[in-house]
Amino acid sequence: MREALSKRNKYILLGCEQLVGVCIFVFIKPSLATAVRDLSVNSVKTGMGGATGNKGSVAMSLTIYSTTFCFVCSHFAAGQNEVRDRNEDYMNTLRKIKFSQGRSILSHIVVFWLGDFNYRIVLSRNEAEAAIKSGNITELSRYDQLSQQKALGEIFKDFKEGPLTFAPTYKYDTFTDDYDTSEKCRVPAWTDRILWSEINGEKIVHLLNYDRIELKTSDHRPVCALFRVDTFKINLSRFALVFRDVIRIESGILWLIFNSSDIALAALSLDGVKMGNSVLSVKLLTPNWAELEYAEMNNALQNINEDMNMEYIELRNADNFEINDEDDLSMKGGSSDRMSRLRCNSPVDRGEIDLCQLNLPHVAPRSASSPLLNDMQMYPSTNDHIANVNVQSTQLSAPPVSLPEPVEISITVCAPPPVPPRKDSGCR
Template sequence: MKKRSAEFTEIEHETIWLTTYNVNNKRPLLVDFSDWFNFPDQPAIVVIGLQEMDMSAEALLLQEMASRSEPWEQVFAQYLNKKGKYHHVTTKQLCGILLCVYIREDCKPYCSGGTDAICPTGIMGIMGNKGGVAARLSLHESSFCFITSHFNAFQNNVERRNQDFQDIHKGLLFNLSPTSPPIGLKEHDNLYWLGDLNYRIDLEDLVVRAKIKEQKYDELYENDQLRVQRAASKVFNGWMEGPINFAPTYKYDSGCDEYDTSEKHRIPAWTDRILYKSTDSKLLSYGRHELTLSDHRPVSALFNVVIKKVIPHKKEKVLRELAKQLEDIINNGKPEPVLSTTSCHFPELIQYGKEATFTISIENVGKVGAEWEFKAKNEEMIVSKPWLSMYPMKGWIESGDKADVEFTILVDKSIF
């Protein structure tokens, strides 16, 4: 059905707006948030991620405490209601990390699957002072997944931040039903990652501040840790980010526009980022907002997205045709799959903490369609070792067609 979905779907375009803000344990009292919520029109989906929303000891221990999130949710509702009618889909909290998702009222009847997940990566790998929160939903036939996270801090903790990404990417799983296995991030059409990723700029403090005054952001970006790590394929492989044409969003003196004047004199950096992985999304804007409540500045992104809508009578026609094909398979023949190779040769040396991928093709040279799936052999409970993953895990190949399967090796601390 997925291969023939174009025959029974039509395309519409909508906008979605995402924003991330490390609020530095501040409360939204007597603050004008108009500049923050100054997005155009009425996006179909609004996603808000906060970090350091609640840094109390109780929150660190209990991980979820609604009391501190309520004032923020009231602010979100207040400003969204000025834009139009919005329906609250879900709110999920992990200590100071908060994710809120809203959908425009007229889209509500076509929205389904509003589920969420958490993955702590903080102290001892289980505390929620660092980690990620995710929510997923479908609008018509298009699936969306939104992740907000807070990675480890400090200038030199680059590898730890990379590991945070790997742990959260693996650890966020959605339980859709008691009878089916959980699904991961890859099982979505559109992925968006927003948060305080804490990557810094590897230049001296005075150099960074001088270039900010001169608005030489491209020279700063060349030394941005996240850019360097992505270029080395160590993190966010296949993800995209818009051009950064704005000043670093951290670290300010709270309540003013001055970068850190404390004795620590932290180097300004683009710690707050939004990345995406989607062939159906077009970035319309990416920038920061001038709020002085925190030592960070909020960042937001506006996307135009493709929404796939099913045409019922055309879908029914395709179903009948596939049912006939299935009957022919049972009565008239069998598939003949052929692998492009029976061994995997990875082009790069396998390195600790760095993904390596290899792709093989399965071609169906038979006269009927073929269903394939990876299964555990003999009495083993798992399909592969923890350092190896395959995507997709199963599929359908029409007669004469091919399917690509990507094998990924990642050796890191999680496998030991």
């Protein structure tokens, strides 16, 4: 395989994972080797309810620049009518495959899912072959089980696939162009597929080609796809600026900034924790943040009150307004009703809210204007064995990334040679 790939370009094997007959290889160009990190693999058995590995999935997770990728290769349950079993194999793969730090398949920015999914065509053998011979592939694809189940939302939600413009890839007599002539006389089908998904509809994956390969050593024709993916690459200059804002050391004190005030408050629980020969001393830069929040909320409510009173004053001369006949406020006599409806004071003035009863510790951390979000730190300690940590929480700017690095990804799905067929032919 490495020799075949190296005929045009040099590739290196990044990793592989195998489960019985299901195997995935990931090769990369040497120029991308330094951009790859966080490689992790996993597999799941789905044969006989998870007891055997004759059916199952293997998966590989990795990061290129700052874009996370997941490659999944699956072999689902066989059989013309076992649609439910295949759907369950898909769901079990989604649920059971986990990578390092608990990352799931769908948590990646880009997912490529490929393999022998075994979904069949819901037609008779004669009907399917007639459509193939006439070149009516688009009409034939309407009866594809995978497309039908996907449209129903049962499998591969939010996944995409290139158009099926090629003939079904299964099942052939080996070394021939004849579909299955054994006694089972299977209906041709697109069992081998390549799908992909992009998190949050990023639209960074561009399909360049989706086709089959006329390799006749197996009862499956291989399927291949070529993609261009716009990867996220860190802007190092912007990253350095953000890093200095988030983490810095001044006068022997470590400052930390969080983008969530809840997390910043949680950091207080580390006060007094011993780490090696040091003890953490964690303090807030503004310990009176609750009082400041009280004053800020009171000012905000007073501003609301003033706005309401201004509207009341303006409406005192409502008779001078020109109002369309279609409005539900009449020209004369309606202004007083309008004023009575709109004249209102703040909830504090009406006595509906007692600021002293507000649970400020739950309010302040979620307020974008809270002093807690703008300034938090830990006081230094005179103990030489105490590590001083400053904690600050603020709203960070957009991540320092851009999209300047397109990466080409080529995927091929192929099956090994099957057991030699019986000499007698049962297909008529």
